[in-house]
Amino acid sequence: MNVQIMVIVHGKEHAHLIKILSEKTHALGGKWLNSKITHIDDYFAGLIKIEIESKSADKLIDQFKGLNINVETAKLDRIEQKKANQFILSIDAKDRFGLVNDISEVLGENDIKIESMECHRVGGADIGGIMFTSEFKILVADDFNKGELIESLQTISTDLVVDLQTPA
Structure with a gap:
């Protein structure tokens, strides 16, 4: 067996x-x-x-x-795979303390499951300091509202750039 x-x-x-x-x-x-x-x-x-x-x-x-x-x-235990709606969420912003915490809090408040995440901090004089860049693969419910999520995320910081796409 x-x-x-x-x-x-x-x-x-x-x-x-x-x-x-x-x-x-x-x-x-x-x-x-x-x-x-x-x-x-x-x-x-x-x-x-x-x-x-x-x-x-x-x-x-x-x-x-x-x-x-x-x-x-x-x-x-063998679990039947449920079909989920997947999106790729990219977020860029000027780096600051607690940014990942704030993003994950907004995702949690919107009942969004993080399937994977990758975050980097990139620095250089030509970009004006340290930048935070990230990509999250997220799973959402059928009644998911893309606009509401983007609005919620943009309340975190005025310089937050959010892109939400379906996988290719």
């Missing part, structure tokens, strides 16, 4: 780590159903949803732990 597990891995990057993780999964008959892997400097973090035979799940986790990385796991 197959089970689904969520595996969280993180630590200092090693050469070919993602390749090694996928090879170990494949060797035990498992398959990656979904994954998100990211790097910041030489540190990585990954979230991997794996389907594997029940008898092989513990062996796979032990093999992952043998790679000198941090590993956490959770067994998943």
Whole structure:
């Protein structure tokens, strides 16, 4: 019988780590159903949803732990995927303390789920200081009002530039 597990891995990057993780999964008959892997400097973090035979799940986790990385796991109940409306929300503004908090608060107040987010701070004399730039993939309800969200976000700061698009 197959089970689904969520595996969280993180630590200092090693050469070919993602390749090694996928090879170990494949060797035990498992398959990656979904994954998100990211790097910041030489540190990585990954979230991997794996389907594997029940008898092989513990062996796979032990093999992952043998790679000198941090590993956490959770067994998943099979859940039917609900169709959701996805948008890409881009926000640029002059950087300031608490900006991510303010944005996530507005999204929460509008019952919007953040599927993923990526934020950067970019500086330079030619742009007048430090700029905050971000991209959020968000999931919204069928009755979502695009205009209301943009208005709510623009109350955070007068220099906030908001762009909301459907994925290509």
